[in-house]
Structure formats: structure tokens, C-alpha cells
Amino acid sequence: MDASLPAHMRPERSFQGFILALQRFWAEQGCVILQPYDMEMGAGTFHPATTLRALGPKPWNAAYVQPSRRPKDGRYGENPNRMQHYYQFQVIMKPSPPNLQELYLKSLAAIGIDSAVHDIRFVEDDWESPTLGAWGLGWECWCDGMEVSQFTYFQQVAGFECAPVAGELTYGLERLAMYVQGVDRVYDLNFNGRDGDQKVTYGDVFLQAEQEYSRHNFEYADTAMLFEQFKMAEAACKKYLDAGWREGGNRKQHLMALPAYDQCIKASHVFNLLDARGVISVTERQSYILRVRELAKACGEAWIHTEAGGAA
């Protein structure tokens, strides 16, 4: 931990200081520090900086915060640690460096988790995203019995083998910060590290939003519109993919993988909203997941035919 930091920036006092410490640490490891993607998504993995950049031969090191929306996890602000909107901190390094575990442990030290007094463990947890057609092997990382991160070596994304393999780290920011700050309720997190009437809590920032969005997600989200949006996003994704193949579809070079992938993200989020509204039956659920996966796979295929995706 950086001792020169003013008190209100220290990761154990301030949620924003905590985020900044992580960003700074990973910037020093050569990652580009991106800003959140400007679309609603269920996890940081959906960010094109992970999903798409994990594919293809070109090296890629990035870190970013991604607001993550899980409509079903809304609890009207009444649960101490479950929310429909929370932050993930995502690191992706391709190829995975040989010392990624050590880097991860150092990042914990940078946010005040000292491995001399904390019991840090790598516990088997294989990751799979049916909607992204992706899987990897790795661990959930435990600190004193609490899961604080996911650590994954991507093996396949969008149905394509990762060559080389990327290492992905996902930190659940609120949970980690709660641990470091020693609070039991997420809304009690000190957001800005100040005291007295200058103090802003996580609740000040997000409690009302949790209540409003829970109402929206479970009770009022316009399902007719959402069903329509799903279809539109799906159609648009396919349309952009078709149109993106250069020179009449010889499938050598693609020029619109990113806009097409946005529609895949969109479809995925709309599906999550419909799921939260309880209007998708068990059997339909499977078919929706499959439809999103088909989009993700097609986007992955387009991506590897772009410049950043490694096309010659």
C-alpha cells in the first residue's frame, strides 16, 4: 500500500480510493486502464475488451471497472450485499504471464490485504459462460474464507480456442471493500473516504437506485417492448455481421465486428430483464441462451477477421 496517500484516498477508508489503488497497480503492470463500457451488461467479461480481445494472437493487457447489471439480484436495497447493479474490476492479460498469481497477490497487498495475516487460498472453480460460448479453468480466490476474486485462464471464447490463452481476474469490488473497511452492509461503505458531513456512503449514491431498479426489474419493465428489443437486437446483430464481410462475403476480412457485438450485449441484457420479470419459461430460457450464444459466436468469428483480432 502506498503510505504517501492522504487518508481519504486510502483503500481501507475509501471506496473510490480502493478502485484507484487497483487501477494504479495494474497500470504499473503495463495494462491499459479503460473506462467502463457504455452499455448494460451482466459482467465485466462481456466488455469487448475481454470477450473480443481474448481472441486472436495479439498481446493485450487491460484493466477496467465495469458496472454489472444482474436484474434478478435486485433486493429493493434490503439485502446487505445483494444488488442488481454492482461493480466488477476486471483485468485481462494475454498471453497470461507466468507470474499472474504473484501479480494478483501483490494487487491484494496494494489494497491493504497483507498475506502475513490473511489466509489467501486458490480454490478450484471452473468458469463457464453459456451465453458467451466461453469456458476456462481457474479458481475462486479466498481471503479468510471469503470469495474475493475469480481467476480464470480462458480456454475458449465465443466458441473459439484462445491461442494464446488470456488470464482473467475479476474482483467483486463492493465485497472486497466491505471487508477492507470492516462494514457488514454494502450501503455503509464509505465512498469518498471523508468524515462527518463530507462523508458520502455507497448508500447515498446507490440505495435509491437499487430500490427503483428492483421495482422496474421485477414489476414494471415493459415486457412487450423487451421481447421486441430482443428480436431487434438479434436481427441487427446478424444484419451488421452480414454487411461487415468485405468484398462481397469472401469471409477473409470483417469491418463491423464491434457494432455487431454491441447488439449481442444488448440482447443478452434484455434477456436478463425478461428473465427477472419471470416471463420466460424453463424451456424457453434454454433457447434464449442459445440464441445469444449464436450471436456471440458469430461476432467472435467476425472479430478474428479484423485487424485487432489478428487477421493478417
Place this chain on the structure above:
Amino acid sequence: MPDLLLELFSEEIPARMQAKAADDLRRLVTDKLVAEGLVYEGAKAFATPRRLALTVHGIPARQPDLKTERRGPKVGAPDAAVQGFLKATGLKSLDEAKIQRDPKGDFYIGLIEKPGRDAIDVLAEILPVIIRTFPWPKSMRWGARSGKPGSLNWVRPLHAITATFGLETEEPDVVKFSVDGIETGQTTYGHRFLAPAPIQVRRFEDYEAKLLDAKVVLDPERRKDAILTDAKQLAFAQGFELVEDQNLLDEVAGLVEWPVVLMGSFEPEFLATPGEVIRATIRNNQKCFVVSDPKTGKFANKFILVANIEASDGGKTIIAGNERVIRARLSDAKFFYETDLKTKLEERLPKFEQIVFHEKLGTQAARIKRIERLAAEIAPLVGADVAKTTRAARLAKTDLLTEVVGEFPEVQGLMGKYYALAQGEDASVAAACEEHYKPQGPADRVPTDPVSVAVALADKIDTLVGFWAIDEKPTGSKDPYALRRAALGVIRLIAENALRLSLMKVAASALAGLSVQPAEASKLPSDLLAFFADRLKVQLREQGARHDLVDAVFALGGQDDLLMIVRRVEALGKFLDSDDGKNLLAGIKRASNILAIEEKKDKRTFDGAPDAALYGLTEEKALAKAIDEVKAEAGAAVAKEDFAAAMSAMAKLRPPVDAFFDKVRVNDDDSRVRENRLKLLNEIRSATRAVADFSKIQD
């Protein structure tokens, strides 16, 4: 003789894979050594979260020389054949070959001498192959090399390989090879946090000792012992008892290299949640042990955790952290439990309409209705109250939709019982919610409460008949719906509760309740009965009893009363253990054999009553008399279901049968006498069929 030390140092290996991986490593290396003619003295393998290690001692320094002879072409064969032979054997000319004469002519014989290689070279050849093809259940690629085809697959990234070979008295050699860019050497690493520095090792003895100094206990058994001893002591010191849990111990020992056992506590209020839920929470989610209070026999508000470090603050932070998580988890569990209590079990039923049990067998709701109807039919046959049974069958599955069971599937049934009691259900109804799943396996208890029995039978028979109807029967090792277990459950429920019911009738009724009907519906119950017979045989075989007796009883036909079948088998088994039984069996077999031969010869059977007027010998008359008596007596005993008495009656046949075979020649010259005697033999067979078909019994 020299020893091998091999260590594969990697990132954290999943706990559940470690034991098998160590075993595989030992087996693969030693099998290959033996195949290479290197017979070793002993081998042992170990696993920790970060390493697989193997020591093989007493390996010969060199392979034995191999001499093989190769037969070549005939003397005077064309040159092409000769050249081929020289090339294959490595001989310079035919002068170096021997000539061997055999009936087909003279042949060249080449002697190929393959000198044994140094064991270290053999190892350098076989070890990389074993590493590259190691049978991990799941493996992965990583790092820059994964961009190229053919990169190594390992369970998690592999970082270092230590491989040394040599005599105890000398500096060992490194077995030189490389796998995916990793060169073998003598460098390993200690505990990730407590002693991360590189360590130079020579051979297994100093390897194990140096690791111990570097806070790594190599042997999983030692880690387990240490955890168990410390955990027991820690609990005991505070007046508690560790609740032992072998599976958890195995797993936890695979998560640490340096086990440090600590104790934490939680608020006593959480103890109001059922103990099983507390245990499941602490065990499944946190991999911690629970402790009990010996005074009350109930769980105490303590738990035992196993850390991987000796913390500089003595573990205070670690305990506090674990307590926080356990408090949050227990608080969730308590919330789930209390939420569940707010909804009556029957109110959950409509939700089952949306849950598919099996696509061909309909929804859970349909299944529950079937079980309810079948249980009500079975109830009077097992002495259960119909109303209570119906109620129990309706509620028995509802806990599947509760929050607690959603979170911890292993407490299904048990939670049903708690919730049923909490909403004031009858004690038998509540018990059935839990017990209708029983018996789950051969060691599980069989319920005795008639309501539980009725629902348990209905549940299992509905499952069996359903999957039979859609032709999803178990095959070979595949039994995804645990149908064998269900059938064995039915057998034990019936036998251990001494129940009388016709399986065919119950199965037919269950079948009638299904919405799908198989093509040959009428055959299903008897087909299923044969499956029960098989299960019964397997069960008897496992108990060391004679399973051939099941065939002997089933061969009588029309047997679908399992209890009677089991009783007959038991009585028959006892009888055959006695001298009377053995001799009578021998006599009956002899009679059957003679009959079989003569029936074949004459192309006819010898049914029908013998003619008393044709008896010429006393032994014939005595046998005929005995058969009549035994038939009457055994028949009466069987009618009273007293199979022991039937067997005693059967025993009376033995002296006249023995005497008959002693004194009487069956194939008399007078064909009428012969026919009559064969008819008499046939009578023996039919008399004994009152209890079993003795011809199906193996000697």
C-alpha cells in the same frame, strides 16, 4: 541401487483431483519402468495443492541386455530377401548369421543383441511422455506457448520439474529432459507465503525434510492426521467435541500445505436454525468443521477452520474474517429458513405445474398426483391410514421448492419434515416427508412407519414403472435415474417390514396412471418383476448368500409376492445347508437327469400318475407312498406359508429316494415298468416344486 525423485510443481491443483493424480503418477511411471525391464523395489507418490511428487527406490542402474533371434530367408533365397534381412537385423553380411535346419529347409537366423541402456536415459525418455499424456480429468493451456499448437496441457500452469536419479551415497544426476520449455532441475519452492524461496534438493529424503523446513507437509496423510488431532484437541480444550467428517477432512487437507487449525464462533441465536442447515452452511460453503456440546449432543456455536498459514498475529485476523463470512452465511440460512416457514407446504404445489420431471413423463405436479393415488392404494396393504398417506404423498416433495433446499440439496426431505411439523402436520405425515426417500442405499435405514412405507413404495414404484414405460432402463454401468437403487429400496421395504403385496398388481396400477403407455404395456409388469429378481440376486450375492436360489424360486412362475419369495429363498438356503437337503438335492438332480435323457430318447414326457399296479419292488411302493405324503404335507405347509415346515416335509423324501436309486433299475426290460418308473421319478420333481424348481439350483 539408485532412486528416482520426481516433482511436478504447479499452480493450485483442485483438492478433489490430488489423490488420484498421485496414484496415477506412481502407476504410470512404475508400469513403464517394469515394461522397460527396470524392476524397482518400491514407490510412493504424494500430492499437495501445488505439487505432485514421486519417489521410486531401488531401480537398477542399467536395463538388462536383450538378445533376440530373428528368422531370415531360406538359404539360397533371392538377393532382395537377403538384403532386407541384413537391413532388419543390422548384420554386415550373411557370414554373421547362423543357419538353422527345420523340416522346411535351411534358414538364416540373425542374432540381434540389444544392449541395455542406462536407467537414467530410459527415464529421460519415458517421463516427458507421461507428463504430456497425464490423465487429468480436466486440463488447460496457458501462457505464451499456448499460442502454438501442441503446447502442454496440465491441470493448472506447470512451473518446475525436479527429476533426480542416483545412489544414496553419491550426488544424484538430474534426469535431463524438457517439457514445453520447462527444463528439469533440482530446484523447487517452499510454502507460497511462509517460505517462498527456491530450495535445492538432491533426493527424496532431503527433499521431504527441506520441504518440511519450508512449511510444506508433503504427505497428505500426515496433513490429515495433524488436522484431525489438532481439531479434536482444540474442541476438547473448550469442552466440545469435533464432529468428524472424513470427506471434508480429505478436501481440506488438499487445500493447504501447512495446516493451522483455528476455532471461531458465531452468535448462539443461529442455533435456532436446524442443526443440519447449520452444518451444511459451515461445511459446504466455508469448508469448516462443526463441533458439538457433549452435554446436550447438539451443535455448539463454534466452528473449526483450517488455515494455510501461521499468521503473524496468531490467527486473530483470519478467525475474525471467517467469523464474518460464517455469520453472513448463517444469517442467509436463517433468513431462508424463516422465509420458508411463512409459506405452507401445500401452497407450493401449483409451482410444480411448471417444473418438468422428465419430458416424456410430464411435470412434477403430475408425478406428485400419481404418487398420491398409488400411495393411497398401497396404504391399506401395508396397514397405513389412507388419509394420512394421501396427505404425506401430497406434501412429500414440496420442500424441493423451499429456499433452504434450493441452497443445500442434501437436506431435502429433512427440511420437509421440519416444515411439516412446524405447520402442525401429523407426526407420521411429517416423518414421511423425510423417510419416503429411504432407503437411499444398502446401508441406509428402512422406514417402519406405515405411512412412510406407503409413500416410499409409491414414489419408487412410480419412478420404476415410469422409466420402464419410456424405455429408459439401466444398461451396464449407466443408471442415471438410480433405478437399481429404487428397486433395491422396494425389496428392502417389503422384506424388512414383512409386507404382503402383489408387485404385478401395484405395477399395473402405476402403469395405468401414466399418461404415456408403452407399446407392449401388458408385458411391463412381468419385465419389471424380472428386474426385481435380478436386484434380489445381486443383494443376496453381496450378502454372501446363494443367489441361484432366487432363480429356483422364480422358475416356479407366478411369483410376485416379494416377501414370500424372500422367505422361500431363506428356507431353501437353510434346507440345502443340511445333510438331508444336500442329499435330497442330489437325488432330485439324478432323477431329473435320468428323465431328461429318457425324455429325449423317447421324444415324450412322462407326465401323469404312475400305475400302482405296476410297482414290483418295495422301494418303489415306499417312494410312491412318501411322495403322496410329502406332497400333502408340503402343500399344506406352503399354504400356511410355513416354508421351514415344507422343507422338513421335503426332507422325508430323502430315505425313500436314496433307497429307490440303490435298489431299483429304472430302465427295466419291460417297457411298461420302465414308463411307470419314469413317471414316478417325474413325481419326485413335481412334489418338490411345491417349494422351488430344484433343477435351477447349482451344485
